[in-house]
Amino acid sequence: EIDGDRAALAAFNVKGLHASDIAALLDQDGVAIRSGHHCTQPLHSLMEASGSARASLSFYNTKEEIDRFIDSLQGAIAFFGE
Numbered sequence: 001e002i003d004g005d006r007a008a009l010a011a012f013n014v015k016g017l018h019a020s021d022i023a024a025l026l027d028q029d030g031v032a033i034r035s036g037h038h039c040t041q042p043l044h045s046l047m048e049a050s051g052s053a054r055a056s057l058s059f060y061n062t063k064e065e066i067d068r069f070i071d072s073l074q075g076a077i078a079f080f081g082e
Helices: 019-028 041-046 063-081
Strands: 009-012 034-036 052-056
Touching: 019 034, 019 052, 019 063
Parallel strands: none
Antiparallel strands: 009 052, 034 052
């Protein structure tokens, strides 16, 4: 069953980190996300953000892939926090 009230993507920022830096580190770990404006420049301007990172999911993603994304994101945050 498809729920028309939900979307399988999440745009996010990590305080103090640029979205492109996060995307680059995740890419080195084999995890693909997008970074940039995502056609929402007015929103980013309103939020005073240079852009955002975006993870997209679909019916073919597994729980293990989602866990890998989370682990990789936590690793990237820790890397830049050092």
